[in-house]
Amino acid sequence: MAAVPDLPLAAAPTAPLSPAPPACEEPVPAGDLDEVTEAVLGHVARISAFPVDRLRADQPLIDELGFDSLMLTDLFTSLKRQWPRWRFDESAADRPTAGRIAALIATGSADAADAAVPVQRDGHDGAAHAEDAHGDGAPPQAPAAPAAAPLPEEHTRIECFPEVAAHGERIATFDRTGLRNPYFLVHEGGMTDTTVIDGRELLSFSGYNYLGMATHPQVNEAAKRAIDACGTSASASRLLSGSRPLHLELEAELADLLGCEAAVTLANGHATNVTVIGHLVGPGDLVIHDSLAHDSILQGCKLSGATRRPFPHNDAAALDAVLGQVRHQYRRVLVVIEGVYSMDGDIADLPALIEVKHRHGALLMIDEAHSIGTIGATGRGVGEHFGIDRPAVDLWSGTLSKALASCGGYVAGRREVVEYLRYTVPGFVYSAGMTPADTAASLTALRLLRAEPQRVARLAENAALFVRLARAAGVDIGDSHDTPVVPCIVGDSLKTLRLAEALFQRGISVNPILYPAVPEEMARLRFFITADHTPEQIRDAVAALEQELGRLAAADAGDPADAGEAPDPADAPDPADAARAA
Template sequence: VAARAGGEPAGSAPAQVPAGPVVPTPSDVPASSVGPGEDAVSIVLEEVSRTGVFPLADLGEDMTLVAGLGFDSLMLQELAVNIGRRAPGFRSEDLFAPGLTVGGLIALLDPDRPRTAAPGRPPSPRARAADWGTATASVDDFPEVALFEERLASITAGGAEFPYFRVHEGTIRDTTVIGDRSYLSFGSYNYLGISGHPAVNEAVHRAVERYGTSVSASRALSGERELTIRLERALAGFLGVGDCLTLVSGHATNVTAIGHLVGAEDLVLHDALAHDSILQGCALSGAARRPFAHNDSGDLEHLLRINRSRFRRVLVVVEGAYSMDGDLVDLPAVIELKKRYGALLMVDEAHSIGTVGEHGRGVGEFFGVDRSDVDLWMGTLSKSFASCGGYLGGSARMVRWLRHTLPGFVYSVGLTPANAAAALAATELIAAEPHRVRALRRNAELFLGLAAAAGLPTGSSADTPIVPVVLGDSARTLRVADRLFARGVVADPIFHPAVEEGLSRLRFFLTSEHREDDVRRAVAVLAEEVAAAARL
């Protein structure tokens, strides 16, 4: 996280106090209080060693943190937090003084300790190649690479075509063109058919002509563009929240948001089917993490009851619509638990915004909840909004704080003018043309009803445009997907590790553009091929 995506070297201004949070210390605390059984020397040397990744034996009191050991501002902040946990009352701002040495840091914790010359320390033994495995020195030799290649080969071992990374030759709506052949497509997130809409394309053209193809730096440095300001206001109005912040990647939005909201003193409770971006955010944060059984508010309540008092903050993370199963979160139940146990709540609406609710305003609209009952509404711009990126919505005060402190925003380039223009035009279209959401809902209900009538296993899918057909066996799933493709129907085969072993499936994403006859034909062809595969 110290590297800055905008191209600026991390630690370019190491002596400055970072914008993020530091350990709070009341002004009337005269000195730190070292914990029982610990001394200032041990605390400082151990934490400098851990944060700076230096062998403990190589550290001396005369070494400077910045010039000598290479600490940048983020490393200093991490060091301050870690020392503050072990020495309550530590004045963290003192740590950012230019030229501070390890010995000077020890003196900040224990001012009465007499300064002694640093003892002579033997140099660390010279590392030898025999001390590590040769497979760790080249990515090509990683065992994970060999395992990946074995799995890749097994996918097509039965003679089926490789089902991924096909080249599409135009906009994907209800149909797509691959290799000059037209296919009925159920593999796109273009839920409302807005990607490729003339109004969206025209808005993009105007934006590129006026602003170019990139904003070229972070918004804090290069300034704002009217398009992005208008987009965030439109999204806030669409969601019914105080303010919104847009970022360049949906996946990175979850990673940086969770990594920023919680830390090592905190707990994240997430649905067992949480997206990878949520899990990566948990890993970045350093918080403890526990999954609860999918959509099981009883299990969530149990984890909150036994754990809430043990942590500073508890963040509950759920998704509006789960993209593997096609079901909705029981949002009212989660909100009730959030309030009862004083937890924070984040809702990832990547697949529910634009698709769920009377006007496509997501699970908040679907369940009629008070928007302020959710601390953080997250969503992506790459699906219903026909663009690319992510957003975070909530109270104006919280968003203002995020705008100045969120690493994935402050240290990243802003949305391109083209993406901002596309998302803004899409937001306006969704609001102006409510028939798109109604058509999507009709098509999803038709597909699900026909699949159920044909005896196809669709699991818990309901009230979303995502319908999985769970076939269980990976080879069987791939065989059915291959036969559908041969008959002109595109559907995604999903295997382990994306889903649990034995739960391989085909996923069908409905759009507002699908015609009734095409939906009926797709389900009929699917039922025939599933039955044929079962006989083999």
């Protein structure tokens, strides 16, 4: 695969690097190789959760020990702290092993010697030397302090941080490729099966208004009434003066929907996972999460101070094996998964994961951001999908911004646990409550979900139609099944950008997901299917996708006839006409 520019989504994590020593210095060995290897293995054990006596110096950290980019960053940062003069070589991150890294440090090939520690002299010896030097017993004059070298701007100005400069370079990539920046496009109204950008209506697969509730007249009217009754803000923490009757109604009905004893809502979905995970576990604990877990889960792990370890995606047997080796080392072990995975559209193997959880005395938390309202016969999520006894899962979390039509998050479980969180979890206690409008919108959407289960059925039919047509067209949709999240895996960030632009010109809005948000070979478009899409719209979209993928393939093969110009946007089907035709 040809190399592609580093295209923007999020900066790839990198270990902070100390300034390199002057080039004229000769590399100084850091010490005995065996001692350095032992120290490196100690860091690997701490980060990976494997006992150090089960590690080998030749084990690939990524392939065998499950290291991801954040774990490698943690490792290299720790090594830099122990050996400050180690000049990090990016080749160390290419299929690294503890032995290879230790060799780079120990041999001095990366100038990795420990920083010199000043020798403390005995005070009497110092005085004697001074008397000998001056001959009159007078204390020596302190040498003048050398003039401090000016600090580099990358340490004192945010705009000069290397990562800020690198981000600017990634954004500039769009100008060099001649492609439109696909991010921060302004959508000029509500987003359902269609959207409006720059005054032009497009068929939309770029928003997760799965059930059409975010634009439903009853939901909108409820939000307006809440503003009239309670204003635009809760104006305080819920713990103090920020609670409103709407909050209590929403929490009671969420708990009932989820089959739990109680629930609490927070003002932001991402922050819900961050603050709950960060609050419940800490040093001495282990958080082990699916390798495709959402950023909010990773940030919660980082905040907690617990050891973090991913397990292979949706692989209960691999999770079982890891816990069999390491469970005894930790006080608490929290397993965190998603109900529906937001990039791949597959469903967690919840029954098998619950068995593993019980076998090892672990806790289980499920993020239902993309599964509540979308799977299960009546939209009650992955628990309903599998017929799970709800207390078998310790924490059910999710967001209110997708099927439930507003903005916020929730966590549900046993009453004692939820009450503890209401009084102690920082993201709830030290934040204003959900706005009255958001609360009323989600409450009304939840009630519509119960009153109109046909919305869930229609969503399932639309998703199944898209998947069936895409597979028949030879589109690589990965493992997506039975969910409204369907990727089109292209495997090249630049091609993915070109595909998104070609579809945009044909009147279809769909988001590109690029490296480093996903590995380069997994760069993709991500289609969100909704209950409001019509079968005709779905057929038109898949047909256009098949044609544009064919043009990309022809361009790669050097066939100018098949890789001709994309159709004029004026010739694209009118989304409104497609809806009427269906």
